[in-house]
Amino acid sequence: VIERDGKTQVTIEDRGRALHFAEIEATYADGSTEQRTVSTSIWRDHTTATVTFGPGVTKVTIDPDLASLDCDRTNNTWAKKE
Amino acid sequence: VPNALRFSLLLLAASSLLPAQQSGTTPRVVPYPIDLPEGFAEAIAKGTRTMTGRPGASYWTNYAHYELTAEIDPATARLTGHAVMTYENRSHDSLSQLVVHLYQDLLKAGTQRTRTVALTNGFELGTVLVDGEKVRPQARDTRLTIRLPEALAPGAKTTVTIDYAFDIPKAGTAPRMGHEGENVFYLGYWYPQFAVYEDVAGWVADPYRGNGEFYMGYANYDLAITVPQGYLVRATGELQNGEEVLTEKARAALAQAATSRDIVHIVDKQDLAAGTATATSASGKLTWRFHAENVRDAAVSIGKTYLWDSTTAVVKDKFGPGKDGTTEIHAVYEANAGDWKRGAEYARHTIEYMSAHVHPYPWPHMTACEGIIGGGMEYPMMTIIGGNQPAGTIAHELIHMWFPMLIGSNEKRYAWQDEGFTSFWTTLCRDDFTGGSNGPRRDILGYGNTVRRGGDASCMRHADTFGTDNFTFAAYSKPAAILHQLRAMLGDRRSSPPSSVTRAIGRSSIPTRTTSGTPSATSPAPTSTRSSARGSSRPGSSTTRSAT
Numbered sequence: 001v002i003e004r005d006g007k008t009q010v011t012i013e014d015r016g017r018a019l020h021f022a023e024i025e026a027t028y029a030d031g032s033t034e035q036r037t038v039s040t041s042i043w044r045d046h047t048t049a050t051v052t053f054g055p056g057v058t059k060v061t062i063d064p065d066l067a068s069l070d071c072d073r074t075n076n077t078w079a080k081k082e
Numbered sequence: 083v084p085n086a087l088r089f090s091l092l093l094l095a096a097s098s099l100l101p102a103q104q105s106g107t108t109p110r111v112v113p114y115p116i117d118l119p120e121g122f123a124e125a126i127a128k129g130t131r132t133m134t135g136r137p138g139a140s141y142w143t144n145y146a147h148y149e150l151t152a153e154i155d156p157a158t159a160r161l162t163g164h165a166v167m168t169y170e171n172r173s174h175d176s177l178s179q180l181v182v183h184l185y186q187d188l189l190k191a192g193t194q195r196t197r198t199v200a201l202t203n204g205f206e207l208g209t210v211l212v213d214g215e216k217v218r219p220q221a222r223d224t225r226l227t228i229r230l231p232e233a234l235a236p237g238a239k240t241t242v243t244i245d246y247a248f249d250i251p252k253a254g255t256a257p258r259m260g261h262e263g264e265n266v267f268y269l270g271y272w273y274p275q276f277a278v279y280e281d282v283a284g285w286v287a288d289p290y291r292g293n294g295e296f297y298m299g300y301a302n303y304d305l306a307i308t309v310p311q312g313y314l315v316r317a318t319g320e321l322q323n324g325e326e327v328l329t330e331k332a333r334a335a336l337a338q339a340a341t342s343r344d345i346v347h348i349v350d351k352q353d354l355a356a357g358t359a360t361a362t363s364a365s366g367k368l369t370w371r372f373h374a375e376n377v378r379d380a381a382v383s384i385g386k387t388y389l390w391d392s393t394t395a396v397v398k399d400k401f402g403p404g405k406d407g408t409t410e411i412h413a414v415y416e417a418n419a420g421d422w423k424r425g426a427e428y429a430r431h432t433i434e435y436m437s438a439h440v441h442p443y444p445w446p447h448m449t450a451c452e453g454i455i456g457g458g459m460e461y462p463m464m465t466i467i468g469g470n471q472p473a474g475t476i477a478h479e480l481i482h483m484w485f486p487m488l489i490g491s492n493e494k495r496y497a498w499q500d501e502g503f504t505s506f507w508t509t510l511c512r513d514d515f516t517g518g519s520n521g522p523r524r525d526i527l528g529y530g531n532t533v534r535r536g537g538d539a540s541c542m543r544h545a546d547t548f549g550t551d552n553f554t555f556a557a558y559s560k561p562a563a564i565l566h567q568l569r570a571m572l573g574d575r576r577s578s579p580p581s582s583v584t585r586a587i588g589r590s591s592i593p594t595r596t597t598s599g600t601p602s603a604t605s606p607a608p609t610s611t612r613s614s615a616r617g618s619s620r621p622g623s624s625t626t627r628s629a630t
Contacts (some may be wrong), residue, residue, distance in 0.1 A: 021571065040571070065577075066593050067570030069563055071533040 001060055001078050008057040009051040010078075012038065019043045021067050024051055026060035035064075090212075094418045104491040107507035111582065113470045121282040128174075142281065143490075144328040145170045146301035150273050152383060153308040153367075156264040159250045165273050168241045169234070172258070178232040180240070180453075181279075181287040182226040182520070185271035188290045189256055193224060194511070196546050198293030200255035205274070208245030219244075224290040226274065235570045244274050257292055258459040266416070267384040268454045268466045275379070276301075278492075286457060288494050293553065294545030295493035295500075298378035305372040309384055311362045314349060316414055317382040319374030327361050327368045329353075340410060344427050349390040351417060359386075372421035378490060381461035388414040391426040391604035395433040400442040409433060409443050415452035420470025422452050428473045432480040435511045439580055439590035440484055450476050462487050477515070478508045484588060497553075498541035502561025507588060510560065510580055523565045526576075 001010050010024055022038040036051040043049075062076040070076065100533055106186060118126075125131040129140035149166040187193055190204035210219040219226055234240050239431060250267060253260040259270035268489045275288035278299045286297055307315050315327070324333055333346050338491055339346035350361045374380060391413045400407030411433060413425030429450045451466050458467035458475040460482035467475045484507070486493055486500035493500050509521035532538065539548070539556035546555065565587060570576060572583040 020567065065570070065575065066526050067567060069526060069529050069533075069567050069578055071530040073530060074528075 001058070003055060003057075006055050008053040008055060009050050010036075010053065010057075010060050012062055013048045014043050015047075022049075022068065023063055023065060023076070025061045025064040026053040026057045027061075028054070029056050029058050032040055058071070091436055098454065101346040116174075119282070121284075125281045128281070131377060134565060140176070142172045143297055144172050144275050144276075144279050146299060146582070147304075148273065148275075148301055148380070149304045149306075150380070151306045151308075151322065152252070152269075152272070152382075154267060154269075156267070156313070156384075156386070157311065159252075159261050160247060160269070161250055161272060162247045162271070163245070165244045165246070166241060167244070167274065167276065169281075170233045170239045171236055171275055174236055176235050177278075177279065178230060178233045180228045180230065180234075180242065181285050182228065182242070182244075183275045183277055183287065183290065184221055185275070185290045187221060188292055189251060193290070195292045196294070196548075197257050199257075199292070200251060200253055201247045202256075204248065205454075208247070209243070211241075211243040213240055214243075214328075225277070225287055234531075242274075246274065248272075253454045254456075258455065259356055260454050262453055263389040266453050267382075268382070268451060269382040270379075270459065270461055270466070271381075272382065272510055274397040288544075291546040293548065294495075295497065296379070297492035298425035299380055300376055300488075300490065302378065303372070303374040303380045305374075305380060305382065306369050306374075306430070307382055307384070308367055308369045311360050311368050312357060313368075313384050313386050314359055314388050314390060314414060315370040315382065315384050315413060316451065316464065317372040318377055318380035318461060319372035320446045320468075322371040322373055323369075327362075327370050329358055329361055331358075332360075332531055340394060340408075343394055343396075343430070345391050345393045347387070347389070348392050348412075351389065354387065354389070354417075355374075359388075359390075359622075367554045371477050374445075377462035378487060379461050381466075383414060383449070383464065383466065384443060385414055385416075385451075385453075387416050388452075389417060389497050393421075393426050393430050395430045395437070395443070397433070398438040400437070400444075407442070409445065410447035412447060412449040414449065419452045423470055424448050424472065424575070425452065425472060428476040429480060432477045432511055433483075435514055436481055436484055436507065436588075439585050440507065441488060441511075443478075443483060444488070448480060450480070451497050455515055460487070470519075473515075474508070474512060477511045478504060481511065483508045494545050496542070497557040498546040498561040501557040502541070502565065503588060505558045505562035506565040509566075514579065522569075523574045525559065525563050526566055528559060534561065 001008065008026065012024065013024060019040050021040045024036045024038065026034050038049045038051060058080045060078040063070055065075055096626050122131060126133065129138040130142065132138045147168040150163065151162050154161050154165040169180060172381055184205045187204035188195060189199050191201050206219065207219050210217050212230065215231065217228060230240065237365065243264065251260045255279055255561040261266050261267040276299060278297050279285050303319055305309035305319060307317065309315060335346050335348045393411045394408045395411050397407045397409050399405065411426050411430045413429060415420065415425055429448055432445050433448050445463050447463055449464050451464065453468060454466050456468045458465055458479040460479045465479035467479055469475065478624045481504045482500065485503040491499045509525055537552050537555055537561045539551045541556050541561050542582055545557065566576065567583050574581045574584045
């Protein structure tokens with residue numbers, strides 16, 4: 001997760017082999033949230049994908065709705081260090 | 083971990099971040115093309131199957147009619163039976179032989195098994211006739227192959243008559259059936275049954291090993307079950323002679339239950355204490371007659387200590403869109419069986435839920451029977467379920483009325499189909515009953531936990547080839563979790579009630595069977611399901627902000 005040019009870029013990596021879309025949720029300082037979807041087709045040719053949010057993101061979560069069969073959920077959240 | 087899904091957030095330094103369009107161009111492992119099995123490709127060429135999964139224009143299934151007469155002596159736990167089994171060849175092939183399953187031979191010495199059992203003699207075969215002519219039965223490895231004197235031409239019928247007897251195993255010493263002393267008997271796999279001759283693979287007659295379940299053709303049944311008076315009998319099919327076997331009080335209570343969603347006590351503790359659970363006869367025996375159509379098996383429950391509750395379930399769209407119908411709901415259970423006093427209520431909910439969401443329940447009754455086994459086992463219109471907290475198991479076993487009882491799948495070779503779909507719908511059905519929404523989350527997290535611990539196992543395996551591997555994970559939990567994920571991919575929120583998209587996960591797999599046993603086209607077409615899913619907007623795919 002990096003902030004650049006007034007935007008927040010979030011890069012995720014697919015470390016498995018099953019293809020599935022990924023929901024990514026960003027939480028802003030005011031508590032509001034925003035979601036982006038990385039479509040399934042991206043994983044056919046790529047192992048990483050980047051989505052862009054606005055500035056001031058304090059937390060990022062992959063698959064907040066628990067819709068995917070992720071077998072390692074320990075690396076699904078990022079929180080901004082105070 | 084093969085085929086596991088793993089995402090992770092990359093915490094990258096700014097200098098190493100690649101723009102999306104250039105990122106990770108390593109060639110990926112992608113799903114390989116599915117090779118059509120040879121028999122399936124031939125069936126497509128012959129017009130009996132299609133690439134959409136729908137039956138082809140020339141599709142056929144063979145059919146049978148069983149007239150099964152049996153007397154059970156509770157004191158010796160012995161069944162003496164006479165089976166008149168007519169096989170109708172609706173295939174395009176001449177059949178030189180018939181194959182008959184002798185499931186009770188699972189319990190015979192020398193049979194290979196995947197379950198521990200107590201030995202019996204299995205089926206003790208008497209006279210076997212083919213169209214009235216005596217043949218010498220040669221049973222081998224839980225099956226009987228009958229060479230026909232003359233090949234059975236397409237469209238022709240032949241009748242096999244078998245006299246037989248067997249010792250009913252004690253509860254817990256054989257899978258899926260048995261008896262508890264002289265009080266309760268549950269008969270599953272209690273008669274010789276034709277194996278399936280199908281368009282793709284010809285005769286499919288895998289031996290009964292214990293773990294793997296069944297593959298059966300559709301048939302009509304006429305049952306005549308003789309037991310001492312005082313024993314309540316429930317079975318697959320409609321009771322034909324209630325006036326002979328039921329008391330006047332029970333018949334009046336059944337008539338009341340048939341028009342009400344209240345739970346009505348048909349036989350209560352006072353009836354059991356007074357010995358008035360059933361009618362009586364001069365001989366001290368009663369013969370209970372049942373008739374069933376278009377089912378793939380028949381089971382019988384016999385109880386001297388059973389209470390009997392009944393109610394009515396509404397079957398949405400039973401007679402077509404907007405034309406609801408009903409079916410009878412029954413629960414039979416012993417007085418000390420805990421939460422079974424709500425058994426009929428649980429059963430009614432499952433039948434109503436699944437009728438509304440997947441396909442109208444087509445049969446005249448659904449009966450949940452208590453006892454005999456740990457867990458549960460499904461038979462058409464009948465289930466046997468152990469334990470004092472049956473709510474979840476009742477839902478699971480009753481959902482089997484759709485998978486496999488309606489879809490007619492091969493449970494031995496494709497256990498993931500009937501158990502996976504059933505487990506998926508059980509989670510949604512239980513959440514609906516309890517007003518919860520956490521079931522899918524639990525299933526999905528459970529999948530990840532098992533895989534992370536190294537407990538993954540392949541779904542698409544013959545059910546008798548699992549040794550110490552995790553069969554319940556491979557056949558139940560994993561396909562159910564995959565269906566939850568499929569639901570998300572189709573655009574349904576995990577915690578919401580099922581939308582039309584989710585309903586299609588069940589519905590599109592169910593062929594509509596006519597009384598002739600030949601499936602015809604059903605709704606909705608798989609192609610239209612896909613396009614409507616693609617056209618719908620998936621929650622979360624937009625960029626709208628929402629306050630939390």
